[in-house]
Amino acid sequence: MSTAKNSDFLLEIKDLKKYYPVRGGFFRKKIGDVKAVDNISLELKKGETFGLVGESGCGKSTAGRTITRLFKPSDGKILFEGRDITNIRGRELRNIRQDIQMVFQDPYASLNPKMMVGSIVSEPLVNYGRGSEGKLKEEVMNLLTKVGLPEDAYYKYPHEFSGGQRQRIGIARALALKPKLIVADEPVSALDVSVQSQVLNLLKSLQKEFDLTLLFIAHDLSVVKHMSDRIGVMYLGNLVEVADADEIYRNPKHPYTKALISAIPQPDPRNKSKRIILSGDVPSPQNPPKGCPFHPRCPEAMPECSEKRPLLKEVNNNHRASCLLYE
Amino acid sequence: MSNNEKLLEIKNLHTGFDIEGKTYHAVKDVSFDVKSKEVVCVVGESGCGKSVMSLSIMDLLPKHNGKIDKGQILFQGKDLVPLNTKEMNSIRGKDISMIFQEPMTALNPVLTIGFQMDEVLINHTKLKIEDIRKKSISLLKQVGISRGEQIVHEYPHQLSGGMRQRVVIAMAIACQPKLLIADEPTTALDVTVQAQILELIQNIQEEVGMAVLMITHDLGVVAEMADRVVVMYAGQVVEESDVDRIFYNPQHPYTKALLNSIPRLEEEQEELNTIKGIVPSLKNMPLEGCRFVDRCPEAMPECKKITPRLGETEEGHSVRCILYDASRPKSEGEVRL
Numbered sequence: 001m002s003t004a005k006n007s008d009f010l011l012e013i014k015d016l017k018k019y020y021p022v023r024g025g026f027f028r029k030k031i032g033d034v035k036a037v038d039n040i041s042l043e044l045k046k047g048e049t050f051g052l053v054g055e056s057g058c059g060k061s062t063a064g065r066t067i068t069r070l071f072k073p074s075d076g077k078i079l080f081e082g083r084d085i086t087n088i089r090g091r092e093l094r095n096i097r098q099d100i101q102m103v104f105q106d107p108y109a110s111l112n113p114k115m116m117v118g119s120i121v122s123e124p125l126v127n128y129g130r131g132s133e134g135k136l137k138e139e140v141m142n143l144l145t146k147v148g149l150p151e152d153a154y155y156k157y158p159h160e161f162s163g164g165q166r167q168r169i170g171i172a173r174a175l176a177l178k179p180k181l182i183v184a185d186e187p188v189s190a191l192d193v194s195v196q197s198q199v200l201n202l203l204k205s206l207q208k209e210f211d212l213t214l215l216f217i218a219h220d221l222s223v224v225k226h227m228s229d230r231i232g233v234m235y236l237g238n239l240v241e242v243a244d245a246d247e248i249y250r251n252p253k254h255p256y257t258k259a260l261i262s263a264i265p266q267p268d269p270r271n272k273s274k275r276i277i278l279s280g281d282v283p284s285p286q287n288p289p290k291g292c293p294f295h296p297r298c299p300e301a302m303p304e305c306s307e308k309r310p311l312l313k314e315v316n317n318n319h320r321a322s323c324l325l326y327e
Numbered sequence: 328m329s330n331n332e333k334l335l336e337i338k339n340l341h342t343g344f345d346i347e348g349k350t351y352h353a354v355k356d357v358s359f360d361v362k363s364k365e366v367v368c369v370v371g372e373s374g375c376g377k378s379v380m381s382l383s384i385m386d387l388l389p390k391h392n393g394k395i396d397k398g399q400i401l402f403q404g405k406d407l408v409p410l411n412t413k414e415m416n417s418i419r420g421k422d423i424s425m426i427f428q429e430p431m432t433a434l435n436p437v438l439t440i441g442f443q444m445d446e447v448l449i450n451h452t453k454l455k456i457e458d459i460r461k462k463s464i465s466l467l468k469q470v471g472i473s474r475g476e477q478i479v480h481e482y483p484h485q486l487s488g489g490m491r492q493r494v495v496i497a498m499a500i501a502c503q504p505k506l507l508i509a510d511e512p513t514t515a516l517d518v519t520v521q522a523q524i525l526e527l528i529q530n531i532q533e534e535v536g537m538a539v540l541m542i543t544h545d546l547g548v549v550a551e552m553a554d555r556v557v558v559m560y561a562g563q564v565v566e567e568s569d570v571d572r573i574f575y576n577p578q579h580p581y582t583k584a585l586l587n588s589i590p591r592l593e594e595e596q597e598e599l600n601t602i603k604g605i606v607p608s609l610k611n612m613p614l615e616g617c618r619f620v621d622r623c624p625e626a627m628p629e630c631k632k633i634t635p636r637l638g639e640t641e642e643g644h645s646v647r648c649i650l651y652d653a654s655r656p657k658s659e660g661e662v663r664l
Contacts, residue, residue, distance in 0.1 A: 055517035162605045192372040193588055194372060197588040197590070197599035197602075198603075200599055225590070225592055260518060263519045263521065264518055265522075265525070266547055266551075266591075267550050267574065267589055268574060269553075269571055270574075278522075281520065
């Protein structure tokens, strides 16, 4: 194994693909693929927050779950600290999972209702034989305080908590093993704005404290921009643009990113900027359009867009976009 | 939109639910009005009673335990509260129509789009049976569905979320209602589709000349759509004014905190402002004093004792907070806000 040739990258993804088979007919033969993730490449630096943004069905959650190896990738490579984890199994995979943890979207579904919060948070520690008998409880109490829950939460059950507090429990569980990478899949989309800001602040401060690398997946660009150092925009399984958070907002290159930014209603009645209204809906990932996946809805589409598939290319410093306009 | 005729007037509305023999009020003393051709947005977090309020107007509360205890809902001067189902049916879908958050559940999955649209027209118009289908298709055109001739034969599951919401809007405007109640119409949709639907509602509102009562939690949508804004918290109206004043001169501490807690695209913020705690549940609602007191950054000792009233602080701007209550005795050295 080549050990960490790029030591500042914690995670590198190369041409990652995840296809789900579609079966049909009498013998349940495979008749096609849903191309949930169709070729994405990105790398996460140590200690940074990378935001992955896109609309529903764009493959951002599948990407997150494939990276954590909850799903097996169909093709491509995932390097974690320079080590290829694309196809590892069994004990090796179990070991690597200590370093990659996940926070899920729905704080109601992701916690076992029959388990005490104390057991939920200590389960990862017990699983990996970390934390000695006597110290286990103390450590869990510590974690609970860290995420802003009272210590007596240890003896309570998930239903006794509100959505925001449950998300804190989920975060405490993810932190228990002191992972290097946390994949947060829409961690605040189920929460109200006032609670959402509490959880976002918590994630940000914990990231600093534990020197975490965070892959933050969300559909809300304002939230992603607030959280992230760099942002990747996904459309129909493809990464269409990657740049620094500020750069992508001030100077979007890809027509989809432009439309996405302009479509966000701004909480300012005096600033009703012109919206770019896209026509139609996101096409089905089972049958994506030829050429550029965005061309049927693109306001700047050219004839060749339906033929040639653009690649993610550097447009500016650290700013990549996949659009024929820049090739 | 200078027409000052009050289309809908809600007066001291109390809507309660019977739980284990006790009545809990999800909507407590809500009063506001909607003028004709005006877009009013009701904004608040989940559990603040905004949906219950809209269901009360439409008389769609769950029959077994929900009821309006007190108050009036005047539509064109006529009180809707005492009306029976039959009388309400002649108003619902005709003069007042409603669109819901989840367009999949609002449509019947086993009936074609055409059947469901025709039904509205059969019930509320005197159109001849042979013209009804034509009208349905033209309504679909009006909401931006060009292949209406095919869509009428399709079922809801064959359409995307945005298309379904368009169908629901087409049904809602079929009888040219005077008031459209839209309960979180874009919450289930993606931002690019949300932009399409918001624009559609705006265009239709101008075209048909109807008033819109829009219920949402998204302050971005409010800024985009509203003429006037009603901010609700824990079943009460805490502030009401025109959209500009709500965003540029908010007065109630809750409104201020809400506006401060949203991440903004154009600004660089290290840390977001938060509102501590959560909305009290129906069962734990404080009986006296201000309902926001435990989360309020500007709370004073007397906030726990004095129940604030909704009062005008200036023309067209009402606030429910004792900071703005002129009759309250001032403590020494306190500066009038």
